[in-house]
């Protein structure tokens with residue numbers, strides 16, 4: 001996928017353990033203005049004005065939403081708390097340059113490191129960007145730690161003018177290439193985990209299940225399925241999982257292979273054959289107390305999914321919408 005392919009499609013929010021990243025929206029204006037109108041935030045940023053008014057926030061959001069719609073290589077995402085949806089700050093990629101800021105009440109809790117990792121992984125993996133550049137004023141030591149800790153290499157120094165302090169500061173520039181990112185990301189061997197999942201479609205809606213409380217990434221919505229056990233075929237594993245989770249009986253001939261995910265999480269490599277299913281026997285219901293939802297294609301914008309599923313949902317959308325099975 002590339003930026004061009006994000007155009008005219010729902011943007012699936014990027015979920016990490018505590019955060020959700022999704023395109024900036026006009027409803028963020030009030031919270032954005034409140035956090036941005038803080039000299040401690042703007043003094044280390046090159047372009048942020050101070051004081052920062054609600055109108056500044058509206059103008060900024062309107063401009064960025066327009067640029068993203070144009071299909072230009074721009075992504076300006078709001079950083080939200082994944083459970084409360086509270087607005088924490090911004091992370092962006094614009095024409096090869098990455099930038100971010102976090103509201104002062106949220107400093108010192110590792111939120112920006114988490115947002116940075118989630119965002120750059122998406123940029124390299126999904127958007128296939130070749131590299132990005134980022135800069136920081138050396139006095140912003142927290143930011144320097146995130147950038148250097150993320151594997152970015154120093155390139156050159158240049159003066160950065162701060163609108164807020166009306167003065168110039170020496171800025172350190174860094175770059176990270178896709179090649180270097182992958183080499184570092186894949187440096188450690190991790191186990192391969194085989195999982196199988198189903199896209200169950202009925203009345204032009206897709207079934208998704210919420211990961212229950214107590215598990216990692218609780219509250220993220222995924223496709224029904226689970227781990228393939230030793231000696232099982234993917235089809236047999238899926239039939240077993242769907243019976244255990246949803247109480248339905250599925251036969252081999254009901255399962256149509258569509259594609260697969262091969263996705264490297266930090267601690268394991270997921271391989272997930274992926275089937276579509278439109279016929280089954282029995283009354284489909286959540287047998288394990290899990291929340292289920294039947295969603296349309298545009299609902300994807302509002303549900304956090306595991307990172308491995310983003311490409312799958314796009315593929316599913318392209319194929320199933322054409323066949324009139326998903327609306």
Ligand SMILES: Nc1nc2c([nH]c(=O)n2[C@@H]2O[C@H](COP(=O)(O)OP(=O)(O)OP(=O)(O)O)[C@@H](O)[C@H]2O)c(=O)[nH]1
Nearest residue numbers: 195196197215222223224225226227270306307308309
């Ligand atoms: N069922 C399912 N699992 C997915 C999807 N996408 C994805 O990354 N996974 C990951 O694949 C693994 C699925 O195995 P599981 O359902 O048996 O996992 P679990 O976390 O309940 O495992 P556990 O029983 O070890 O706690 C999890 O790590 C899950 O996050 C998906 O769409 N459906």
